[in-house]
Amino acid sequence: MNVKLPPAVTRRIPILDWGRSYDRNAFTNDSLAAVIVTIMLIPQSLAYALLAGLPAQMGIYASILPIVLYAIFGTSRALAVGPVAVVSLMTATAVGNIAQTGTPEYIAAAITLAFLSGLFLLGLGIFRLGFLANFLSHPVIAGFITASGMIIAASQLKHILGVSASGHNLLELLVSLAEHLGDINWITLVIGVFATATLFWVRKGLKPLLIARGMKPRLADVAAKSGPVAVVAVTTLVTWLFSLDEYGVRTVGAVPQGLPPLTAPSFSPDMWASLVGSAVLISIIGFVESVSVAQTLAARKRQRIDPDQELIGLGMANIGGAFTGGYPVTGGFARSVVNFDAGAETPAAGAFTALGLLMASLFLTPLLYYLPQATLAATIIVAVLSLVDFSILKKTWAYSRADFAAVSATILATLLIGVEIGVTAGVALSILIHLYRSSKPHMAVVGQVPGTEHYRNVLRHEVITDDRILTVRVDESLYFANARYLEDRIYDMVAQRPKLKHVILMCPAVNAIDMSALESLEAINERLKSLGVQFHMSEVKGPVMDRLKRCDFFNHLNGKVFLSQHQAVRSLTDGPDETPQAA
Structure with missing residues (x-):
């Protein structure tokens, strides 16, 4: 019996709307998209967890239940939710201020950060306060992402070189790297350079080559998206065959096999006080990035999304991650575009992706022991360098010197001081510029x-x-x-x-x-x-x-x-x- 549900219910739980018309054709398209995104997401999830200073498996955990919850509560048909580079970096910065990397307290803080972020997003969505994200102007966001991409890439050079280095901003990272250049592990460097070069070539050159050799475009696209997995497999196999870990090549090590664990955030008032500001920034940055991608992809198919319901979807995803060993997540640009291009029809594609990652967590994690950290670092570098875009400086200089000042301040503050100070400075300067302009009206x-x-x-x-x-x-x-x-x-x-x-x-x-x-x-x-x-x-x-x-x-x-x-x-x-x- 086809029961007509009240609009208020279907608006709050969108799966009750699109799920009633789900058919075999949508299932086929969603399944294929899920296979492609799962292949892409496995190495990315591991890499972003390490970027956040967390055990590799937490990247996979953060990509299972959160995706399912977003599929239930989100409105975008193509948005792929999970760990992303910028949020991972912000997580490392926030949690690193209150606990030592690798400690149980560090992991607990990351889980708590996801919970706080989820609560904040959920609150904004319930009270329809999504407009608050408008205080982050696009030029400021573009400048912040560009600077963050540079910091992320620089932070991964230590894994490519096989040295120890640390720092919260670009200057500290470069100084630390320079001090340890004499400690380079040349085998690690070879692996890192090979992985980076191969991933760059796979991203740009593999698909045209396969098509030129007679492969069908759809199959060539799948093969190109599988490139990172192939690089992971090759470098892992070589490390295992030649026992390169005995020669100083750092590997991922033992990754627990099984279902995501049941976890709980900390309810310590001191920890909440330390993390709440970072949770707000991560939530707003993640939401702005996510909703801009979702709106762009929806417009291509003349669909619409509900920004306030997106807040609820992302909030539930983060809360779900906090109870299954995850850390803050949002909609990723690259994987969402891949999901869209692969033909995803509904949010069910995300749920199928979660199923694929669950299978990987159950059966593939023992194979990751000899995976070089240099390979994961290469995966991150290739992903984030596509985010670096200095053309925003030229555009804002030509159009609005005030916007140029906001972008420049954001980039410089992020690079020289840190990510949280950078985005805060950008937002504050944008608001001050707006107030100055409106205080002297034309x-x-x-x-x-x-x-x-x-x-x-x-x-x-x-x-x-x-x-x-x-x-x-x-x-x-x-x-x-x-x-x-x-x-x-x-x-x-x-x-x-x-x-x-x-x-x-x-x-x-x-x-x-x-x-x-x-x-x-x-x-x-x-x-x-x-x-x-x-x-x-x-x-x-x-x-x-x-x-x-x-x-x-x-x-x-x-x-x-x-x-x-x-x-x-x-x-x-x-x-x-x-x-x-x-x-």
């Missing part, structure tokens, strides 16, 4: 374009003006930060015009007037009245008029409110004395 003296009823900036157009009338157009809502600026500008303009009889405040772009701005308008009205100048308003929007009518502002206004600027000019010059109308 204001233009306007005049009439000859032969029309249009009024334009006197500095940009040939217009008709009248010495007795000053019309000032304000292109910003009026609030406490710019109210005094409006007063000062109008007083200065009035002082320069001895013949002035009327001031018209033209308000087509004013969407709101707060209490501080209202007091400034009252002050302007009284000041002009004392000078024998009438104060008028034109083209005031309906919602603004409604609010102004709630007080006695119009009872004291020594001028009028006009529906249009042209009506105001006609009424105040030689036109008929029309009754003003409210917008």
Whole structure:
């Protein structure tokens, strides 16, 4: 029996909506996409866990239940959830501040971080507060990801070289690497260079080569996506055959075999206090990255996602990871694109991917003992270098110097101080720039374009003006930060015009007037009245008029409110004395 569920239920649990129309064709497409993504995700999950300073198996654990929960609660048909490079780096930074890498306390802190991140995302989704992520501008995010990609790549050079190195920013990492150059393990270096070069070639050159040799494009794509697994298999086999671990080649070592364990986050107030700020940053960065990918992929198939429900999906995924030995996850760009290109029809593709990773956890982990850490480092380097994009500096320099300053500050702070300080600096500077801009709104003296009823900036157009009338157009809502600026500008303009009889405040772009701005308008009205100048308003929007009518502002206004600027000019010059109308 086909039971019609209330929209509120299907909106909160999307699988109840798309699951009812699931068919054999969708199952086939989702299964194939899952195979491809699973092949890609196995080495990535291991690598990102090591990047986070965690045991390799935690990368796989973080890719099982979280994916299933997102498939139930998420709205994107193609988003592939799991560990990603930037969030892994932020996890290492946050957890490294309170515990030593490799200790039980470190692992517990990572699990707790996932739980806190999940709670924060879930709360934002339930209360529909996804708009808060808009405070992270795209240029700041692009700058942060670029700088983070450089730090991640630099942090993996120690595994490529087979040396010990540490640091929380690029400068510290490079200095530490330079100090240990004399300790290079040349066998490890050969493995690392081979793996890196091969992975770069596989990413760009293998698919065209296979197609040129006559292989079908779909099969060639699968083979190319399997390249990282082949590199893992080859380097692991060589390390085992020649016992390279006895010559200083560091391997992953023993990886527990079996189902993800049942774990629980810490409820220590001290740990929560230490991690909550990092959890908020990780949540917002992860959500912005995830929802931008999800929206892009959905648009290609004329589908839509619900950002607030995405918050719930990602929140549940992180909470699920915290109880199954995982750490913070989000939607990954590369694997989501692969999932989409492979033909994923529904979120069930993610659930099938989780099943594949579960099989890997049950049966393949013993084979990973001799996997060189240099191979995983190469996997990370190849993945993150695609995130590095300095073109954002050129674009912002050409378009907006303020955005350029925000991007530059984000990149420099991230590279020289650390990831959390970097993104915080970028967000703070973006907000300060916005406040500065809105505190000095664009204001233009306007005049009439000859032969029309249009009024334009006197500095940009040939217009008709009248010495007795000053019309000032304000292109910003009026609030406490710019109210005094409006007063000062109008007083200065009035002082320069001895013949002035009327001031018209033209308000087509004013969407709101707060209490501080209202007091400034009252002050302007009284000041002009004392000078024998009438104060008028034109083209005031309906919602603004409604609010102004709630007080006695119009009872004291020594001028009028006009529906249009042209009506105001006609009424105040030689036109008929029309009754003003409210917008």
